[in-house]
Amino acid sequence: MNTTRSGRPALTRPDGTPLRVLVVDDDPDLAEVLSGALRYEGWQIRTAGDGASAVAAARELLPDAVVLDVMLPDTDGFAVLRALHTVKADVCVLFLTARDAVEDRIKGITAGGDDYVTKPFSLEEVVARLRGLLRRAGMARQLDEGPRLTVGDLVMDEDAREVTRGGELIELSPTEFELLRFLMRNPRRVLSKAQILDRVWSYDFGGRAHVVELYISYLRKKVDAGREPLIHTVRGAGYVIKPATP
Amino acid sequence: MNTTRSGRPALTRPDGTPLRVLVVDDDPDLAEVLSGALRYEGWQIRTAGDGASAVAAARELLPDAVVLDVMLPDTDGFAVLRALHTVKADVCVLFLTARDAVEDRIKGITAGGDDYVTKPFSLEEVVARLRGLLRRAGMARQLDEGPRLTVGDLVMDEDAREVTRGGELIELSPTEFELLRFLMRNPRRVLSKAQILDRVWSYDFGGRAHVVELYISYLRKKVDAGREPLIHTVRGAGYVIKPATP
């Protein structure tokens, strides 16, 4: 079976083969970071640096999804999108865009089922959006948990952005939510602070690992408050989330 | 089963296969945006840029419906309409027309049960009109909710453009109505302001996301006033509508 590097089953195509994703960005460093994170999900990745080679690569790879920087050196996003759809009509597209980009350039481009994230983004967010897109488009087989993550009596609904423990609703800030999602996607697995920082915080974040400790403490107050703890510290190594009674 | 990208069941042909829609517009960007939105409904889409290729495409695709720009470079809408009907007599047509177009000519065209929207339109409106058209023409199987949307004790009758909560009638302006419809068609799913702007506001709207907040506040005053709130803010993410007691 096709699995991720972390050992859990990968989201695959309906026939069980790895999902195929094309990453298009003119910044090679960023493209590398992105494809690393997506490869980690067990997917088959290819990269391109401009619109023309993106279309060429798509013709060969026939990807299930494309991660597409809107600002490319040679073409505009609409043209690439159109070309991609003629290559493969049902392809999903996740756009990358600068926060201060002229909004109407983006406007409409995501009007379909497609989605976008603004730079600077966190890898966890890109992966989550991509998984959501692929799941909803029926491109992915439900080998994983689907839109719902569970650890013990703690449940997260990613689409509704709702978290409950023992049926009781827990309100989380955006960062808290993303941190908890990362933990819950890797249950029973010790995650180092550096790993968490790389995944949950955006790639240009300069701060130190102290933030992670801080947000873990926020999470504990909301998730573990007065109950059997799910979040555990592993001194010198990092943090784990795991069910209370294994 | 055939489903939309948002996961809810799609409106399909009577035999269960996806509805086939042809989009005809000479502006390729607009055609792309439109087909994206219609693909999102789970339908099979094809595009054409002028009258001649529209008729050719129709001969191949045998579409259930056609979205047709009245102003085409080569032919006028009436000629295309006539040609389309010789290809497939029972085809539904949704016309796209400029606001200042001669209204009685359009009225004459649409007398046969067809419909039209004026540019600039919102995607939500195009989709809704098309769904209504297909439903009334008996082209579509009622796998979805039909003309009535329900979230808790809030009920919207799309055809009558009537909204009630707990039986009490709520008066809404056109924009308020369309915003609420979009929310109610995606219950329990967090919708970002950009997403809402893309679907509910017309494609040429240049303004910023602030309008969405404003209209959400209008809706709350009318829909949630003094009652258990159905519309919720998810800070940093968007808005959701969901029943009070799940």
Added chain:
DNA sequence: GGAACCTCTCAGGACCCTCTGAACCGGCCC
């Protein structure tokens, strides 16, 4: 021509989120 309505912009203000700095706490090693 006027009134009512709808839509959108602008500015003010409340609140929340995020991160920093610093104090505190407990285990571990010398």
Added chain:
DNA sequence: GGGCCGGTTCAGAGGGTCCTGAGAGGTTCC
């Protein structure tokens, strides 16, 4: 015991998000 280190917690500044009210411009309908 004393110092050190990793981790936890608290307090607070700052920045951002979101809500609201006032009002201008446009449209529709008498």
